[in-house]
Amino acid sequence: MSITMDTVKAAQAGDLEASAAIVSATDGIIVKVAGEVATGEGAYLQDQREELQAIGRLAVWEYLGKWTGAAQFTTYMYGVIYGAMRDARRAETSNGADEMALKTFGRMLKQADGNAHVAEILCHTLPQPRGYEVSKERARAARLAYQGVASLDAPAGEGQTLADTVADSMDLYGVPEEYVTAADLNSAQRKVRIGLVRAILGSLSPLRREVLRIRSEYGEGQDLEMSADEVRELVAERLSTTTVPTRTAVNDAYRKGCDQFSAVFPFAVAYPVSAR
Missing domain, CATH: 1.10.1740.10 (RNA polymerase sigma factor, region 2, helix turn helix motif)
Incomplete structure (x- = not known):
């Protein structure tokens, strides 16, 4: 019918x-x-x-x-x-995550090369477009939504999460808590730092990003292993352009890039007191 x-x-x-x-x-x-x-x-x-x-x-x-x-x-x-x-x-x-927080998390996940924990941090540390600003709580809810209701951080009652069990250390270090060593802690923290640096660099303008990368690779100030003109030429090469930036543009990009990086880099997260 x-x-x-x-x-x-x-x-x-x-x-x-x-x-x-x-x-x-x-x-x-x-x-x-x-x-x-x-x-x-x-x-x-x-x-x-x-x-x-x-x-x-x-x-x-x-x-x-x-x-x-x-x-x-x-x-x-x-x-x-x-x-x-x-x-x-x-x-x-969704675990309480709102649509805007989820959209912001999705963009930060790309910046963080798929690392959900780094993306969560970037949500509330990197400057976001108006209307897409995300608090720590909303960023965490978005990460939980992305990872699913069975995430180790999902609520488990009495202020606890599934991550408060042995699975917590299994998730972060790959071994039960009682077997976690200082080397495991340092390795995990290093991965977080690398993810943060890559993600924040990726959020900078192409010129600032490449200038900072070159300075980190070849040294700074008097320790710089190449001339100012060589730096300019390498920047143009990496940007795939025939237009070589001026010395003033490169110096300005370096100064402003450092300021922008320092303003958003979460040092307390990257270098927790317990790991120092």
């Missing part, structure tokens, strides 16, 4: 045959979309699929009367069902 406006009106009026036609037309879509949206494995995956299917069926009847006939009924319902299930999954996994 094809679905028409008359079928919809009859189903809304309680007609059993019309209602059965609606169910028949949408049930396959519901099962298919639930399988696409659900994530996980085992019993958890099956429970999630069943919950999403229930959400999909409710959405069908909630939006049934809004179908205008402009689009094919099954096409319209696919969008309704998918949207309802997607929103339900987002709400479940």
